[in-house]
Amino acid sequence: MDDTDRRILSQLQKDCAQPLDALAERVKLSRNALWRRIRRLEDDGVIRGRVALLDAGKMGVGLSTFVMVKAREHTAEWLTDFRRVVSEMPEITGAYRMSGDLDYMLRVRVASVADYDRFYQRFIGRLKASDVSASFVMEEIKETTEVPV
Template structure:
């Protein structure tokens, strides 16, 4: 799918406020409602827009602690990578997980209510997972920036 300037504008507006009506979006990008709705459906169908979310204040829902956890596996074979990924997908404490290059295989962002919750996560889940060679944790002291917004600048169509 080719993404043009109007698509980029739609995506930018939806990232800023996904509750805008199709009519509001259409006016902002210079389309009528029908073509605007069609473009949004095409972006969704193509997987460019994967979903819509509410951004939650973690402090206000009782999850003030973010821990960045680096994990090294014993081996980096496909079956071990798959096993680790499948386990991570089941654990709600893991907000983000990235397969990495470098000294560690995975970087996780774990959100918890308190230190005891993180200790339980570590002891009951992560350290019990077969194939984990080492774990290093770093506690975030504060959140400087957190964003789900993709930086779409004006440029030639993709």
């Protein structure tokens, strides 16, 4: 990966729907050379996909919650169950195995605290955990999907 690839990736992270001609001009490449580089970055797995970023509030799920989970047991079976439950619950928009005192961190999007409680009841009904606690986001100071290039 060279500086030109980084310029392409930086531009695509800002707006992947911009016209190819405009992008080629911004990164100082011909349209064909740009297209070949984008295809290579996709084939290499650097570009994993192209998405539309939605406004969570306008979609009715404006409450962002971080949920901390301590595993009841540390077995392959429990982890398989955890992964299945996480993948089947659309409110969970991120799931991370952590170091330190807690085992997993989930990012959950819901409409309200009452909706979170319904999510929580379903979650603990499907997965046995030692502890589940939540922190509600009061203000999103910075949220981005951009990876530093």
